[in-house]
Each structure stands twice: as C-alpha cells, then as structure tokens.
Amino acid sequence: MQQAMLWFxxxxxxxxxxxxxxxxxxxxxxxxxxxxxxxxxxxxxxLGVHVIAVFQVLIYVGAVMVFMVYAIMLLDVRDASFTRRxxxxxxxxxxxxxxLAFAFAWGLRRDTVSPAVAVGSVFDVQPFSxxxxxxxxxxxxxxxxxxxxxxxxxxxxxxxxxxxxx
Amino acid sequence: MxxxxxxxxxxxxxxxxxxxxLGNRLGKGFVSIVGCGLPILAFLVAVMAVRTLLAAEGPLxxxxxRWALVGDFPFEVSFYLDRLSAVMVLIVTGVGSLIHVxxxxxxxxxxxxxxxxxxxxLFLFFMLLLVLGRSLLVLFVGWxxxxxxxxxxxxxWFSDAEKAAAGKKAFITNRxxxxxxxxxxxxxxxxLGTLEMDQVNAAFAGxxxxxxxxxxxxxxxxxxxxxxxxQIPLHVWLPDAMAGPTPVSALIHxxxxxxxxxxxxxxxxxxYLHAPEASEVVAVIGVLTAFFAATIAVVQTDIKxxxxxxxxxxxxxxxxxxxxxxxxxAVFHVYTHAxxxxxxxxxAGSVIHAMGGEQDVRKMGGLARKIPVTFGTFAVATxxxxxxxxxxxxxxxxxxxxxAFASESGGATWLWALASxxxxxxxxxxxxLLWLTFFGKPRMDEHTAAHVHESPLSMxxxxxxxxxxxxxxxxxxxxxxxxxxxxxPAVGEHLHHLETPLIVASVVIALAGLAGAxxxxxxxxxxxxxMGERFSxxxxxxxxxxxxxxxxxxVIGRPLTWVSDRIFLRIGDRAIIDGTLHGLTGIARQAAGxxxxxxxxxxxxxxxxxxxxxxxxxxxxxxYV
Amino acid sequence: MDNTQxxxxxxxxxFAIGLAGVVxxxxxxxxxxxxxxxxxxxVLSLVTLSHQAASTTGAVLVxxxxxxxxxxxxxxxxxxxxxxxxxxxxxxxxxxxxxx
Numbered sequence: 001m002q003q004a005m006l007w008f009x010x011x012x013x014x015x016x017x018x019x020x021x022x023x024x025x026x027x028x029x030x031x032x033x034x035x036x037x038x039x040x041x042x043x044x045x046x047l048g049v050h051v052i053a054v055f056q057v058l059i060y061v062g063a064v065m066v067f068m069v070y071a072i073m074l075l076d077v078r079d080a081s082f083t084r085r086x087x088x089x090x091x092x093x094x095x096x097x098x099x100l101a102f103a104f105a106w107g108l109r110r111d112t113v114s115p116a117v118a119v120g121s122v123f124d125v126q127p128f129s130x131x132x133x134x135x136x137x138x139x140x141x142x143x144x145x146x147x148x149x150x151x152x153x154x155x156x157x158x159x160x161x162x163x164x165x166x
Numbered sequence: 167m168x169x170x171x172x173x174x175x176x177x178x179x180x181x182x183x184x185x186x187x188l189g190n191r192l193g194k195g196f197v198s199i200v201g202c203g204l205p206i207l208a209f210l211v212a213v214m215a216v217r218t219l220l221a222a223e224g225p226l227x228x229x230x231x232r233w234a235l236v237g238d239f240p241f242e243v244s245f246y247l248d249r250l251s252a253v254m255v256l257i258v259t260g261v262g263s264l265i266h267v268x269x270x271x272x273x274x275x276x277x278x279x280x281x282x283x284x285x286x287x288l289f290l291f292f293m294l295l296l297v298l299g300r301s302l303l304v305l306f307v308g309w310x311x312x313x314x315x316x317x318x319x320x321x322x323w324f325s326d327a328e329k330a331a332a333g334k335k336a337f338i339t340n341r342x343x344x345x346x347x348x349x350x351x352x353x354x355x356x357x358l359g360t361l362e363m364d365q366v367n368a369a370f371a372g373x374x375x376x377x378x379x380x381x382x383x384x385x386x387x388x389x390x391x392x393x394x395x396x397q398i399p400l401h402v403w404l405p406d407a408m409a410g411p412t413p414v415s416a417l418i419h420x421x422x423x424x425x426x427x428x429x430x431x432x433x434x435x436x437x438y439l440h441a442p443e444a445s446e447v448v449a450v451i452g453v454l455t456a457f458f459a460a461t462i463a464v465v466q467t468d469i470k471x472x473x474x475x476x477x478x479x480x481x482x483x484x485x486x487x488x489x490x491x492x493x494x495x496a497v498f499h500v501y502t503h504a505x506x507x508x509x510x511x512x513x514a515g516s517v518i519h520a521m522g523g524e525q526d527v528r529k530m531g532g533l534a535r536k537i538p539v540t541f542g543t544f545a546v547a548t549x550x551x552x553x554x555x556x557x558x559x560x561x562x563x564x565x566x567x568x569x570a571f572a573s574e575s576g577g578a579t580w581l582w583a584l585a586s587x588x589x590x591x592x593x594x595x596x597x598x599l600l601w602l603t604f605f606g607k608p609r610m611d612e613h614t615a616a617h618v619h620e621s622p623l624s625m626x627x628x629x630x631x632x633x634x635x636x637x638x639x640x641x642x643x644x645x646x647x648x649x650x651x652x653x654x655p656a657v658g659e660h661l662h663h664l665e666t667p668l669i670v671a672s673v674v675i676a677l678a679g680l681a682g683a684x685x686x687x688x689x690x691x692x693x694x695x696x697m698g699e700r701f702s703x704x705x706x707x708x709x710x711x712x713x714x715x716x717x718x719x720x721v722i723g724r725p726l727t728w729v730s731d732r733i734f735l736r737i738g739d740r741a742i743i744d745g746t747l748h749g750l751t752g753i754a755r756q757a758a759g760x761x762x763x764x765x766x767x768x769x770x771x772x773x774x775x776x777x778x779x780x781x782x783x784x785x786x787x788x789x790y791v
Numbered sequence: 792m793d794n795t796q797x798x799x800x801x802x803x804x805x806f807a808i809g810l811a812g813v814v815x816x817x818x819x820x821x822x823x824x825x826x827x828x829x830x831x832x833x834v835l836s837l838v839t840l841s842h843q844a845a846s847t848t849g850a851v852l853v854x855x856x857x858x859x860x861x862x863x864x865x866x867x868x869x870x871x872x873x874x875x876x877x878x879x880x881x882x883x884x885x886x887x888x889x890x891x
Binding site for chain 1: 824838857860865871
C-alpha cells in the first residue's frame with residue numbers, strides 16, 4: 001500500500017514538473033508546481049518525516065507559492081513571452097536535459113545502495129526541535145539574521161521603487 | 167696623530183659637502199672661506215705628514231677601513247705615503263690651494279659660485295685618493311672620481327650645448343682608456359693575488375719573476391694612462407676641455423689630473439723596470455705625442471688652446487722620461503710643469519678677464535704695459551717652459567733630453583733628436599704666444615681697449631707666487647729626492663762626456679725658439695702671415711689638428727651611430743623587444759576578445775552553461791569517487 | 792528498485808527538469824519557478840538520505856533550506872517586479888544589458 005502510494009506521488013511530482021515545461025500560462029505553471037510540491041509533501045509523510053512534510057506545505061506552498069501567485073496576478077502576462085514561450089535555446093536545452101538525465105541515471109546505477117533503516121521516532125517533533133534548538137542553535141540564529149537581511153533588502157527595493165517612480 | 171693621511175683626504179670632502187649643501191644659502195663669503203680654507207688646511211696637514219715621513223724609516227701606511235671581503239681576500243681602503251706620494255700630495259694640495267684662492271677672484275661674478283667650489287673640492291678629494299691610495303682599487307676610485315669632477319667642471323656652464331658636449335667627450339674618452347686600466351687590474355689581481363701597489367712592485371723585485379708578462383700589465387695600464395693623460399690616440403678631449411673655467415683648466419688639465427697617468431706609471435716602476443716592450447711603447451708614444459701636439463700649437467689662435475696643446479706636448483715629455491727608465495725625472499717634470507703651466511693658465515685667465523672674455527690672440531696685442539703683473543709672470547713662466555736656465559723648466563727638461571739620449575733602458579738618438587726638435591717648437595710657440603698677446607700694436611676694438619684692467623690681488627698675488635716657484639723650483643732636485651726609491655737609469659760609459667754639450671745644445675735650442683718667435687711675430691707679425699701663405703697646405707693640416715677628430719668621427723662615431731640606430735634601436739629595441747611585448751599584449755587582447763563573446767547578455771545562454779558545467783562536474787566527480 | 796533509489800531518481804529528474812526549464816522558458820516568473828523546482832528536487836534527495844541514515848541533522852538542514860528558499864523568493868520576485876515595471880515585459884530576452 002505504502003509502496004503504491006509512494007509510486008503514485010512520485011509519478012505525480014514528475015508529471016507536475018514536466019507540465020511546468022509545457023504549459024503556456026504562468027498561472028497554470030504555478031499550479032503545476034504547487035501540485036508537485038504537495039506530492040513531495042505526501043512523499044515525506046509516507047516516509048515518516050512528518051515535520052518536514054508539514055513545513056513543506058506551510059512554507060513552500062503556503063508562503064512561497066502564494067507569493068509567486070500574487071506576483072503573477074499582479075503582472076500582465078500577455079506579452080512576448082506568452083506568445084512564444086520557448087527561448088532560442090530550446091534544442092540545446094532539451095539535448096542538455098537528456099544528457100544530464102542519462103548522466104544522473106548512470107551515476108545512480110553504479111553507486112551501491114545501502115539497506116533502509118527503520119525509522120523509529122527520530123523525526124518526531126520533539127526530537128526535531130530538541131536537536132534544532134540545542135545542537136544547531138547557531139544555524140538557527142544565522143538564519144534569523146538572513147531573514148532580517150532579506151527584510152531589509154525588500155524594504156530597500158521598495159524605497160528604490162518609490163524613488164524610481166516618484 | 168695616526169690618521170694624518172685620512173685627514174688629508176677627508177678635508178676636501180667636507181668642503182664639498184658643506185659648499186654643496188649649504189653654500190647657496192650661506193653666501194659667497196662662507197663658500198670662499200670653506201672652499202679655500204679646507205684645501206689650505208689639507209696642505210698644512212700634508213706638510214706635517216711629510217715631515218713625519220722624513221723622520222721615519224719607511225713609508226707611512228694607514229688603513230681607513232675594510233671595503234669588502236671576498237673569500238679570504240680583503241679589499242681595504244688604505245693610504246700610503248712614501249717619497250713619491252709626498253711630492254704628489256704637496257703639489258696637489260699646494261698648487262690646488264693656490265688655484266682655489268685665484269678662483270675666488272676669477273669666479274667672483276658667477277652665479278654658481280658655491281657649485282663651483284663644491285666641485286673643485288670634490289676634485290681635490292678624489293685626486294688625493296688617487297695619489298695617497300695604497301691599492302690600485304683605491305687609486306681607480308680616485309681615477310674615476312677625478313674624471314667625474316672633470317666632466318662636471320668642463321661642462322660647468324652646461325646651458326651652452328658645446329660646453330656640455332666637451333664635458334661628455336672628456337668623460338667618454340677617459341672611459342675608453344679605463345677599459346685598458348681595468349684589464350690591467352684584472353691581470354694583476356688574478357696572477358699576483360693583490361692590488362696593493364707596493365706589493366705588486368715587490369713581486370717583481372724579488373728573485374723569482376711572477377708568471378705573468380710585465381709588459382702585458384705595463385701596456386694595459388698605459389692604455390688607461392693615455393686616456394687620462396691625453397696621449398695619442400686618446401688626446402682629443404683635452405683641447406675641447408678648455409670650455410671650462412680657466413682655473414679648472416689650470417688645476418685639472420695642467421697641474422694635477424692629467425699627471426695621474428704619469429703618477430701611475432711612476433708608482434708601478436717596479437713593473438716597468440722588467441717590461442722593456444711596454445717601456446718602449448710608452449717612450450715612443452710619449453715622444454710622438456709631444457711632437458704632434460707641439461706642431462699643432464704653432465698655429466693655434468686661441469690662447470687657451472695653445473696652452474692645452476702645450477700641456478699635451480709636455481705630458482709627452484714626461485712619458486718619454488718614463489719610457490727610458492728615468493721615473494724620478496718624469497716626476498721632476500710633473501713638479502716643475504705644475505708650477506709654470508698653472509702660472510701660464512692663470513695668467514691666460516687674467517688676460518681673458520682683462521679683455522672682457524676675449525680669447526683670440528689675433529685680437530690682442532700691446533697688453534704688456536696695461537697689465538704689467540700679468541705680463542711679468544706670464545713671461546717668467548714662458549721662459550720656464552721654454553727651458554731657459556736657471557728657471558725650473560730648464561732643469562727638468564734637460565734631464566729628460568739627456569736620459570732620452572743616453573739611458574741604457576731604452577734611450578736612443580732618434581728619441582733625443584725628435585724631443586729636442588719638439589723643445590725648439592715649444593720655445594717657439596710659447597714665445598709666439600707671448601709676443602702676440604703682449605707686444606706690438608693693440609689689435610682690439612676701442613671698447614675692449616678702454617676696459618683693459620689688471621686683475622684683483624686674489625688673482626695677481628697667486629700669479630706672482632707661481633712665477634717665483636717656476637723660477638726657483640728647479641733647484642730642489644726631485645730625482646735625487648726619489649733616488650732611493652726610483653733609481654736613475656744607467657748611462658753608457660762612453661756617453662758621459664756628451665752630457666755637457668747636450669746641455670749647451672738645449673739652451674741654444676731655447677734661445678733659438680725665442681729668437682725665431684721674435685723675428686716672425688715681432689712688429690706686425692707680417693712675416694708670419696707670409697710664411698703661412700707660402701705653406702698653406704701644411705698650415706691647414708696643422709690648424710685642422712691633423713683632422714684626428716674628423717677621422718674618429720668618420721671611422722668610429724658614424725658607424726657606431728649607424729649600428730646603434732639601425733640595429734639596436736630599430737631592430738633590437740623597437741622590432742624585437744617592443745614587438746614581443748606588443749605581440750604578447752595583442753595575443754592577450756585577442757584572447758580576451760574571443761572569450762568576451764560568451765557574454766551575450768542572454769540569460770538562457772548562461773543557464774545552459776550552468777547545465778553544461780553541472781554535467782562536467784558530474785563527470786569529473788566520477789574520476790575520484 | 793527500492794524506495795531510496797526511486798526517490799533519488801525522482802530527485803535528480805526534478806533537478807534536471809528544473810534546470811532545463813530555466814534554459815528553455817522565456818517568462819521570468821516561470822524561470823523562477825523552475826528554480827524552485829530544482830530546490831525541491833535537492834530537498835527531496837536530502838530528506839531521502841537523512842531518512843535512510845536516520846539522522847536528525849538532515850531534517851534540520853532541510854528546514855534551513857526552506858528558510859533560505861523563502862528569503863530568496865522574497866527578494867527575487869520584487870526584483871522581477873521592478874524589472875517588469877521598467878520594461879513592461881516579462882520576456883527574458885528583453886534584458887540583455889549585460890552584454891559584452
């Protein structure tokens with residue numbers, strides 16, 4: 001059962017990714033990406049890493065993609081990139097994709113795979129937060145600094161925009 | 167005091183530094199006091215040192231400091247005072263001080279007063295290094311240094327391009343001679359292991375000869391001497407050097423620097439005693455130079471140029487003496503020549519000063535009554551150089567002629583004959599100069615005639631002192647003073663009886679020269695003019711100085727310029743070096759241009775390059791994992 | 792093919808597709824979204840391998856990657872907005888000012 005679901009969501013994610021390359025309207029591309037992300041969240045849940053699954057939905061889908069959707073809605077999408085959705089590098093890009101895919105496949109094949117380990121409760125919320133705030137508190141602080149920097153940068157862009165249009 | 171010799175050398179150096187750095191700020195009085203006082207002080211210390219030497223047993227040696235240590239061999243800066251150096255140091259500091267004092271009068275109105283005295287003191291410092299140095303290395307430092315000072319002083323008025331070029335010519339010609347000098351030093355050091363001159367002499371004095379040809383050393387060092395002492399073929403710089411101020415001509419190009427070559431050969435007499443081939447070369451070049459210079463001097467019209475060629479000629483006499491083994495006699499002539507030549511040059515300076523800058527004797531005449539002191543001293547010095555007894559020149563020149571004839575180490579009749587004829591010419595052209603300048607009707611314009619005046623006491627006083635020295639200096643016999651160190655050459659037994667007749671002959675020659683000059687140039691000098699027209703070809707040759715300068719220019723100068731321009735400049739510098747560099751930068755620029763085509767500004771290209779890079783990384787990682 | 796291999800294959804596929812998307816698509820926002828897809832692919836491989844190793848460190852790292860991705864998007868989208876305001880187009884070919 002779990003295997004089947006895993007396969008299902010894996011294929012769903014792959015389909016979403018491929019659709020992103022094919023769809024014309026950016027909004028539809030965003031929806032394809034959202035579906036891919038949700039499939040990935042499902043995969044994480046199947047694996048038992050519930051914390052990450054929840055965060056995937058909350059942060060990635062709930063914040064990042066919503067923001068992207070806002071941006072898409074804000075802008076007029078019927079421009080040159082709508083009529084011709086592919087760049088001049090279509091053929092080299094596709095060739096590169098195939099080559100890269102084969103390279104990855106070959107790489108995956110030749111590396112031995114170690115046996116899976118029983119999960120236990122390593123990925124529950126408590127052990128996760130304990131590890132997060134005890135062993136990795138420094139990185140926690142650093143990421144908050146990073147977010148602060150992002151906020152400042154956003155305000156700076158805002159001010160520049162004001163000055164540019166004012 | 168144990169460091170007397172070092173003190174003698176250092177005093178003028180202090181003068182150079184003081185006048186050079188502070189002279190312009192502290193005024194002419196300060197410059198004069200420092201510039202003259204320090205050489206006078208050096209002279210007094212030299213007198214003290216000589217007295218110490220005469221009281222002591224052997225030469226005085228002082229080591230100042232060790233310059234370098236190469237392996238086990240030290241190169242030390244040490245000073246050496248024996249009788250030869252004593253004579254030289256007294257001449258250098260004594261006559262040098264007199265000329266410094268004269269300069270305070272002559273250069274009084276010049277704007278670069280401080281610079282002049284600074285350079286003059288610098289010259290004195292290097293000259294003292296030269297005569298007091300114990301090793302050839304120290305001597306060479308002094309040698310080059312006086313060359314530098316000479317360059318600076320010849321080109322003293324450097325804003326005039328001709329004068330600057332004269333300075334350059336002097337320096338470059340000297341350098342050519344120095345190549346020979348350096349080779350000589352290398353030979354000496356590599357075979358004898360020392361550059362200390364007393365040790366070099368000792369090496370040749372022992373029972374076992376060193377395994378090197380003394381003649382080779384002798385000739386190489388003599389090449390250096392020809393450069394410094396203006397012998398054929400490197401004599402061409404001395405007449406041009408008259409572009410400098412007249413006291414400079416007196417000090418450097420008459421009394422001291424040009425005698426450095428003579429000093430070098432005399433100092434290394436121990437080597438030359440065992441080098442008959444080299445000595446012969448020295449004697450022959452000496453007498454030929456003396457003769458050729460004297461013939462040119464006969465037709466010169468610039469008062470300083472006559473004296474310049476006269477100097478070259480007298481130096482030839484000194485080398486003749488050296489070549490026949492009479493080292494002490496050559497030094498004697500250096501000593502007397504310093505007095506009368508300095509007196510002549512300074513007298514010429516006084517004449518030029520009186521004439522308001524005119525140097526052409528054709529525009530002079532009748533000055534005897536107007537500038538009597540200058541005339542009197544000039545006349546005494548002229549008589550001295552002509553060899554009239556009992557003036558100084560008679561004694562020294564006569565001994566040279568005697569040994570040229572009779573010495574067993576190279577004396578020959580033809581040397582004596584040519585030298586005697588040159589002595590005749592010497593008397594002739596010097597008295598010609600005297601007549602044209604001081605006698606007869608004045609040939610100058612009204613304006614100059616009105617301004618003719620005697621020079622100030624600072625100048626005339628010195629002239630008197632030098633004239634007195636020219637008169638009585640010959641009575642102190644330098645050859646006997648130096649005899650223990652430099653024995654006089656042996657004279658064939660069968661020739662002794664000819665000594666007195668030869669003395670008489672030389673006096674007759676001097677008087678004949680005087681008479682000839684008076685006859686040709688007395689009155690209105692018309693007889694001389696007619697002679698000039700009769701022998702116009704010869705006159706042209708002599709006036710053109712045998713066209714030696716033109717020959718050098720054609721044979722050496724122009725080909726060298728051609729090679730420098732065509733080969734070194736155009737091919738070597740521009741095509742090869744610049745071409746290579748420009749080629750390299752061209753390659754860099756083209757490569758950059760080529761690589762720059764990647765930046766099209768197209769984001770998709772950049773992303774595709776990331777893809778390709780990722781693929782490459784993947785491949786690369788498989789090599790190592 | 793067991794789970795790990797499957798998920799790793801999926802992860803590399805998503806990465807490759809995302810990279811190709813950046814090369815192929817013209818619209819700036821779509822290009823951004825393809826970059827997000829690449830990030831997701833990498834996160835998937837991270838989760839897979841940390842799950843395999845039963846290591847909390849992997850989970851923590853994933854969380855940090857989320858934070859960074861959020862910050863990145865928070866800056867990237869406004870930049871795109873500004874660019875779009877200026878040129879009135881979202882076409883990547885319009886922005887070739889860095890040529891040469």
